[in-house]
Amino acid sequence: MLSALQTPRTVSRAAERRRHYRMKVVLLGRYMLPNRMEYPCQSIDISPGGLHLAAPAKAAPGDRVIVYLEHLGRIEGVAVRTTMEGFAMTITATSRKREKFTAQLTWLANRDELGLPEDRRHERIVPRNPRSILTMEDGIEHVVRVIDISLSGAAFSTDLDLPMNMPVKIGSTPAKIVRRFDGGFAAEFRFPLSADLLDENLEL
Numbered sequence: 377m378l379s380a381l382q383t384p385r386t387v388s389r390a391a392e393r394r395r396h397y398r399m400k401v402v403l404l405g406r407y408m409l410p411n412r413m414e415y416p417c418q419s420i421d422i423s424p425g426g427l428h429l430a431a432p433a434k435a436a437p438g439d440r441v442i443v444y445l446e447h448l449g450r451i452e453g454v455a456v457r458t459t460m461e462g463f464a465m466t467i468t469a470t471s472r473k474r475e476k477f478t479a480q481l482t483w484l485a486n487r488d489e490l491g492l493p494e495d496r497r498h499e500r501i502v503p504r505n506p507r508s509i510l511t512m513e514d515g516i517e518h519v520v521r522v523i524d525i526s527l528s529g530a531a532f533s534t535d536l537d538l539p540m541n542m543p544v545k546i547g548s549t550p551a552k553i554v555r556r557f558d559g560g561f562a563a564e565f566r567f568p569l570s571a572d573l574l575d576e577n578l579e580l
């Protein structure tokens with residue numbers, strides 16, 4: 377039996393909130409506001425029905441927003457409120473796309489919690505022209521071979537000995553060294569790339 381305050385609609389809304397549990401998944405990306413201005417962003421938490429972003433330019437409630445997040449790709453929706461960090465938005469998607477989105481979110485949340493290795497099959501591209509110039513803090517340049525590129529960084533091969541967190545430029549893109557592997561390094565970009573640029577013809 378429903379109480380006088382529990383109409384079918386309020387119960388339905390409560391069920392919707394429970395079904396769309398927000399996961400603390402932190403991903404880099406970019407977003408575009410109705411004025412077509414584009415900015416870097418970072419997710420704070422995500423559910424299949426909504427997204428909370430840390431963002432330098434806040435969307436007003438009712439604004440249509442397009443977001444590109446690494447691993448998840450293009451997300452469309454409508455801003456519902458501003459927050460201290462940025463803004464929150466609903467996600468507009470078909471049932472099929474929402475199911476796929478939920479599976480991706482669950483995998484990402486489990487990966488972070490369990491320390492699983494990053495799955496790069498879908499979000500990284502191998503550039504057609506791998507040659508690039510690595511510029512050090514002192515302006516010295518070295519030729520490197522770019523192995524792959526994502527929205528948030530790149531892996532490259534080199535015989536150089538580079539310290540962690542060292543600021544560099546890969547081509548014209550500011551970055552810092554974050555990981556060493558056999559034969560090269562991974563660098564994180566200072567600002568994420570636009571997903572529209574991420575294809576095999578990209579030259580940093």
